[in-house]
Amino acid sequence: MAEYSWQAGLWQRLAGRSQHAHAYLLHGPTGIGKRDLAERLMALLLCQQPQNHAPCGQCKACLLLAAGTHPDLFILEPEDVDKVIRVDQVRELVDFVAQTPQLGGRKVVLLEPAEAMNLNAANALLKSLEEPSGNTQLLLVSHQPSRLLPTIRSRCIQQACPLPRTGESLAWLATSLPELSVEERETLLQLAAGSPLLAFKLYRQDVLSMRAQVVDGIKKLHKQQQSPSQLAESWNTLPLVLLFDWFFEWSLLILRWQSNASEVGSQDMAKVIQYLAEKSSQARVIAMQEWLLAQRQKVLAKANLNKVLLLEALLVQWANLPVRN
Incomplete structure (x- = not known):
């Protein structure tokens, strides 16, 4: 299992506990190793003979876990990428929690990402979080804990994972x-x-090529060499959240430049950002930021959106940032 130097202190605190909470919520930004940390803790909790804050790797539980056949482990994830966790999936989890451990030790549930649960699924989980039967530990991993119900968060020991x-x-x-x-x-x-x-x-995912494609497209948009609709069609395969994140970052840099003409901080877009900072009103930039955040939330909530039309709307607003003389 993966171990990361930036998690060493947190791991010592978690693994060294004499008693574990019935539910942990491991949260932090995407891409810092929260899932790997949860899997290490899962292995430790299931091990029958842990040694020096680590699973032994030799007992029956460790061998079953390595083979992917441990009977006292339940992993709950969306059935497909970017889909929600449905209530019937959580009901299977609830049934698992109610069972007696087959190896006589702990049962462990790993749920990721917790914010993928729809409202009915989250409500179905509450009882198991509050009163898990038997010796059961639930490990919830969240990239966006603010999207969880307060009642979910309050029933877990919340553990921020370090960047x-x-x-x-x-x-x-x-x-x-x-x-x-x-x-x-x-x-x-x-x-x-x-x-x-x-x-x-x-x-x-070849993001460096994606970034180059997007930056080149924006420059052509401002030179009127490509229209918003043409660009939207050509970007149809690019991840929406990634695009929204980039445009929000650029809008923030425009506002920063307008405030103190500081270093742009995005070398591939430096000239574009400086140009827009000089030609755009702060009100338009802030309005676009608000629009970006609202649309990003819809994407994260799995709303049924027309991707090309959404991208075209984004590019029309971006092209209209400069105040025309």
Whole structure:
């Protein structure tokens, strides 16, 4: 199981507990290793002979876990990427919690991401969170704990997971992606908002090429070499949340430049940001930020959206930021 240097202190505190809470909520930004931490804790809780705050790897429970056949483990995830966790899935979890452990030790539930539960699913989980039967531990992993019901959060021990320092992240990326240059790793980490595992994932998704495509498209948009509708069609395969995050970051940099003409901080978009900062009103930029946040929330909530029309609306607003003389 993966171990990360930035989690060492937290792991010692969690693994060293003489008694464990019935439910933990491990939360923090995407891409910092929360799932790996939950799996390490899961293995420790299920191990029959833990040693030095670690599973032994040799007992029956450890061998069953390694084979993926442990009878006292229940993992709950969306059935498909970007789908919700449905109430009938949670009802299966509730039935599992009510059972007697087959190996005579603990039962463990791992649920990720917790915010993927719809309202009915979250309500169905409350009873098990409040009074789990038998020796059951529930490990909830959340990238956005603010989207969870307050009643879910209040029934768990909430544990913030640390974001690594920049040096730690770059050192991990140097080991994981030695084929890249230092500059490429730094760019990836910046695109991932400092989360090294997300940076690695973005690299595997060819995000550097995506970024170049988007930046080139924006420059052509401002030169009137491409229309919003043409760009929207060409971006149809790009992840919406990623695009919204980039445009929000750029709008923030525009406002920052307008405030004190500071370093832009986004080298590939520096000239565009400076141009828009000089030509746009703060009111328009702030209005676009509000629109971006609202649409991003709809995407995260799995709303049924027309992607091309949404991208076209985004690009029309962006193109209209400069105040016409």
